Structure formats: C-alpha cells, structure tokens
Amino acid sequence: MSKLKLKLTFDKDCVTRPIIYDLVKKYDVMTNILNANIEYGNRGNMILEIKGKEDNLKLALEYFDSLKVKYEIYAEAIVWDEARCINCGSCTAVCPTQALYMGKDDLLHFDKDKCVVCQLCINACPLKIISVEL
Amino acid sequence: MKSIAQINEKIKKGKAVVVTAEEVIDIVKEKGYKQAYEYVDVVTTGTFGPMCSSGVFINFGHSNPPIRMQSIMLNDVPAYGGLAAVDTYIGATEVSTKRGMEYGGAHVIEDLIAGKDIKLHALSNGTDCYPNKEVLTTINKDNINQAYMFNPRNAYQNYPAATNSTNKTIYTYMGTLLPNYGNITYSTSGELSPLINDPYLRTIGLGTRIFLGGGTGYVSWQGTQHKVDVERSENGVPLVHSGTLAVIGDIKQMSTKFIRAAVFDKYGVTLFVGIGIPIPIIDEEMLKFTSVKNSEIYTKLVDKSGNVSIDKKFNYAELRSGTVKFNGKNVHTAPLSSIYIARNIATTLKEWIINKSFELTQPVAPLPFEPKVNSLDIREIK
Numbered sequence: 001m002s003k004l005k006l007k008l009t010f011d012k013d014c015v016t017r018p019i020i021y022d023l024v025k026k027y028d029v030m031t032n033i034l035n036a037n038i039e040y041g042n043r044g045n046m047i048l049e050i051k052g053k054e055d056n057l058k059l060a061l062e063y064f065d066s067l068k069v070k071y072e073i074y075a076e077a078i079v080w081d082e083a084r085c086i087n088c089g090s091c092t093a094v095c096p097t098q099a100l101y102m103g104k105d106d107l108l109h110f111d112k113d114k115c116v117v118c119q120l121c122i123n124a125c126p127l128k129i130i131s132v133e134l
Numbered sequence: 135m136k137s138i139a140q141i142n143e144k145i146k147k148g149k150a151v152v153v154t155a156e157e158v159i160d161i162v163k164e165k166g167y168k169q170a171y172e173y174v175d176v177v178t179t180g181t182f183g184p185m186c187s188s189g190v191f192i193n194f195g196h197s198n199p200p201i202r203m204q205s206i207m208l209n210d211v212p213a214y215g216g217l218a219a220v221d222t223y224i225g226a227t228e229v230s231t232k233r234g235m236e237y238g239g240a241h242v243i244e245d246l247i248a249g250k251d252i253k254l255h256a257l258s259n260g261t262d263c264y265p266n267k268e269v270l271t272t273i274n275k276d277n278i279n280q281a282y283m284f285n286p287r288n289a290y291q292n293y294p295a296a297t298n299s300t301n302k303t304i305y306t307y308m309g310t311l312l313p314n315y316g317n318i319t320y321s322t323s324g325e326l327s328p329l330i331n332d333p334y335l336r337t338i339g340l341g342t343r344i345f346l347g348g349g350t351g352y353v354s355w356q357g358t359q360h361k362v363d364v365e366r367s368e369n370g371v372p373l374v375h376s377g378t379l380a381v382i383g384d385i386k387q388m389s390t391k392f393i394r395a396a397v398f399d400k401y402g403v404t405l406f407v408g409i410g411i412p413i414p415i416i417d418e419e420m421l422k423f424t425s426v427k428n429s430e431i432y433t434k435l436v437d438k439s440g441n442v443s444i445d446k447k448f449n450y451a452e453l454r455s456g457t458v459k460f461n462g463k464n465v466h467t468a469p470l471s472s473i474y475i476a477r478n479i480a481t482t483l484k485e486w487i488i489n490k491s492f493e494l495t496q497p498v499a500p501l502p503f504e505p506k507v508n509s510l511d512i513r514e515i516k
Contacts, residue, residue, distance in 0.1 A: 011380065027328045043165050084473055085472040086182065086394055086406060086472045086474075087472050087473075087475065088182075088183075088406070088469065088470055088471060088472045089468050089469035089470065089472070090282075090319075090469075090470050091320050092468040092469075093309050093310060093312075093317050093466075093468030093470075094310050094312065094317070098456075098466070101456065102454075102456070102468075102469065105474075106472075106473040106474040106477070107474055117233075118142075119312070123310070123399040123400075123469075124309065124399055126184065126309075126396035126397055126398055126404070126406075127394065127395075127396055127397075128236070128397060
C-alpha cells in the first residue's frame with residue numbers, strides 16, 4: 001500500500017467531473033480530501049491524500065493527466081527555518097490538526113504524520129519562515 | 135526593608151542572590167515567603183512579544199554639499215522628515231512603497247541591527263544653507279551617528295486573550311482568528327512578564343535600567359495608554375491591559391536575537407521586542423508579587439470582531455495547556471509571544487547582574503498615575 005499527498009488544480013472544464021468517484025470506483029484508491037477550494041463551474045484546487053496499490057496510484061495520476069488536471073506531489077509536509085524561528089506559536093493558532101504545537105519546552109514542534117498540508121501556517125507565521133516542500 | 139543601594143552593594147561584592155521570575159516560584163515553595171525574602175535580592179523578568187509602538191531615531195550625519203532632508207526613504211520605507219536636517223524616526227509599522235506589507239519599518243530596524251547596508255533616498259527643496267536636493271546612498275549602523283530605539287508603548291501589563299464570534303476568519307494583530315470561536319490567541323510571558331511581577335509599579339519608574347533588545351536600555355516615560363486604575367485579581371495582577379512603558383536604548387548594542395521584524399497576515403508589520411526588567415526585592419511584598427504563578431494570572435477574553443461582549447476569564451496555565459473549555463466546547467489556544475526567548479532574556483539579565491555588568495537603579499520618579507484613558511470622539515469641524 002502506497003500513499004501520496006497531492007495538490008490538484010483544475011479549470012472550469014473539470015470541476016463538474018466526479019473525480020473522487022472515479023478514483024474510488026475505477027482505480028480502487030482510498031481518498032481523503034484534506035482541503036478543497038472549488039468554485040463550481042469555474043476552477044478549483046484540492047489537497048488530497050490517496051492510498052492504494054502503487055500501480056493503481058500510477059493509473060490515477062495518468063487519469064489526472066488525461067483530464068488535464070494539474071497535480072503537484074507533496075513529498076514532504078511543511079518545513080520551517082528552525083534557526084530563524086522565534087518559537088512564538090502564532091502558527092499553531094491556525095493548524096487544524098495540531099501537527100504544529102508548542103511543547104512543554106516552549107519550543108515549536110511538528111508532527112509530520114498529522115500535517116494535512118493545508119498551508120494555513122505559511123501565512124500565519126509572522127516571520128514568514130514556513131514553506132511547503134514539493 | 136532592603137534598599138536598592140544595599141542590593142547594589144551586594145551585587146558589587148558578588149554576594150547578591152539573583153534568580154528569574156520562574157526560579158523564585160520554586161524558592162518560595164521550598165522556603166516560604168519570609169525566608170525567601172531574606173534569601174533573594176533580585177528577580178529578573180523577560181518578555182518577547184509583538185510591540186507595534188516601536189521605532190528608531192537616526193542621525194545620518196551631514197553630506198557635502200549638505201541636505202535638509204524632507205522626504206526620507208530607507209529601503210523604500212518612508213521615514214519621518216519633519217525633524218532637523220539629517221534626523222529621522224523610522225516607525226516599526228510603516229510599510230514599503232514597493233513591497234507593501236511584506237517589508238516595513240520593523241524590517242529596516244532588524245536589518246540595521248544586523249549590520250546590513252540600507253538604501254537611503256532623501257529629497258529636499260534645497261535652502262541657502264542646505265543646497266543639496268537629493269541624496270541616494272547606503273547607510274549602516276557603523277557609519278551613522280546616533281541610532282536609538284524609542285518605543286512609545288511596550289511591555290503591556292497583561293493583555294486580553296482574543297477570539298472571533300463571526301462566521302468568517304478575521305486577520306488581526308492578535309493573529310488569525312478562526313470563525314465561530316474557532317481558536318483563542320493570547321500574548322504574554324505570564325509569570326515571567328516584567329510588569330506582572332511588579333503589579334503596582336513599586337520598583338519600576340522613570341530611569342529604571344532595563345534589558346532592551348540585547349543591550350542596556352532605560353524606562354523613559356509611562357507608555358502611551360498607560361492605565362493603572364483597572365480591575366485586578368486579589369494578588370494585584372490586572373485582568374486587562376493596564377500599565378505600559380516607553381523605553382529607550384542604543385540599537386548599536388542590540389542583537390537580532392532579541393529584536394525581530396514580523397508580519398501579521400492581512401494586518402501589517404510589527405516588531406518583536408525583547409525586554410527584561412530586574413525587580414529589586416526591597417521587602418516581603420515584592421517577593422510575594424514576583425512569586426506569582428501562571429495559574430494565578432488571569433486575563434479576560436475579548437471578541438476581536440467587536441460584535442460580542444464576552445464575560446469570561448482564563449488563567450495562563452489554562453491558556454498554555456493548548457485547550458480551554460468555552461461555551462461548552464474545547465477551544466484550541468495559541469500564544470503569540472515567545473516564552474522561550476522571554477526565559478532567555480530573564481536568564482541573560484540574571485547573568486549580567488551576577489557578572490557585575492548591570493546595576494540596579496532607583497527610579498528618578500514614579501510613573502505618573504493616570505486615572506483614565508481618553509477615547510477619540512469624532513467631533514464636528516467648525
């Protein structure tokens with residue numbers, strides 16, 4: 001079983017397609033929508049976690065290509081410049097899964113498995129030192 | 135009673151007992167108030183939070199031919215041109231004319247302290263004594279004259295925690311507040327906070343020597359919106375924002391470890407300022423004040439959208455746990471000010487005093503008592 005975290009970007013021709021349905025039915029891929037921002041009939045983007053057999057994930061990516069849905073693969077979750085971090089904790093205010101949290105040592109900690117790459121922390125960081133590694 | 139002069143004598147002889155505002159809590163637990171008072175001479179405090187009302191006075195030195203600068207840009211951030219020929223004030227919250235909110239006065243200040251070259255572009259109408267009409271050059275902290283931080287309002291004595299009652303995310307100086315009371319933010323160093331450890335400002339006054347941004351600074355005045363006649367807990371700690379300080383210090387002594395530029399999303403630029411104040415333990419009451427714990431320091435919760443009046447207070451032990459119960463739900467809480475660096479400041483100040491490089495000061499005068507803060511009424515212009 002393999003796992004991929006993706007950001008999909010689609011234009012107005014694709015937003016009416018039942019993409020998630022196809023992923024499940026045609027490619028036997030488990031999907032978990034982490035964040036979606038879709039203007040119906042216009043365009044949208046979605047952060048999606050897909051799980052399944054490696055071959056099926058490959059086919060799913062080919063399916064995106066065939067629909068001209070652009071995808072970026074998140075190899076990592078978010079990263080931050082620890083040397084520049086002041087450990088203020090502002091980013092933890094918006095983190096929906098508490099992947100970013102303040103430890104008992106008053107330092108910022110990050111639980112990568114919990115990160116859904118929603119990217120809210122990137123703007124919430126007052127020092128602008130958080131980014132996403134693609 | 136111990137006088138500040140007596141405490142300084144002990145510091146000079148290397149006999150003073152100096153502890154941080156966190157360490158004193160354990161000392162009191164072990165020894166009780168009376169013995170702890172006899173043992174401890176100085177308690178050091180610290181805070182490192184966003185403080186918008188901050189800025190730096192600079193004198194550039196005169197060019198040849200000389201200029202009377204009227205419009206002044208530092209890295210494309212406007213600085214004040216209404217002072218003498220080559221004097222200016224750069225405020226932390228001013229934003230770049232080219233880059234907008236991503237770079238502002240606070241970043242110029244951080245870059246200056248870091249020793250970086252800053253682009254100076256100044257314009258003038260020209261006068262008989264100052265004929266030059268334009269200067270374009272670079273400056274840095276070593277080739278300018280005076281550069282001192284003067285912050286009209288820092289070190290707020292407590293501050294309300296913030297939340298958002300509306301159904302939309304709001305972007306504030308208290309950070310990003312999620313819809314429907316989705317989170318609570320707060321900004322304090324709590325039991326380490328300078329003015330919380332001296333709630334009635336008995337030992338802090340005009341001229342008090344402090345740690346400012348990594349160098350030595352001074353309390354120069356009451357801060358703007360300073361207010362002492364406020365609702366307090368039984369231990370004297372205010373439940374809302376109350377006392378504030380205006381502080382001054384040479385930026386050439388400062389470090390970017392303790393002064394950092396910041397941007398609050400869709401709000402604006404601000405400056406994280408590091409301040410540490412030593413509290414002389416002149417009597418048992420001061421020892422009691424400095425041993426206050428996070429669980430005994432309460433703050434009110436405020437709706438930053440301004441729509442709902444909330445009647446709820448939390449203590450900082452609760453807020454720092456990461457979750458509080460509010461309206462029957464678990465609400466996620468997050469800090470905005472760095473406890474880690476606040477602790478570093480209190481510890482650094484403690485070391486300075488122990489190493490005899492920092493003596494305590496008797497205030498020249500107490501901070502003025504302000505019965506109330508005026509609001510700005512919108513009056514008709516006649």
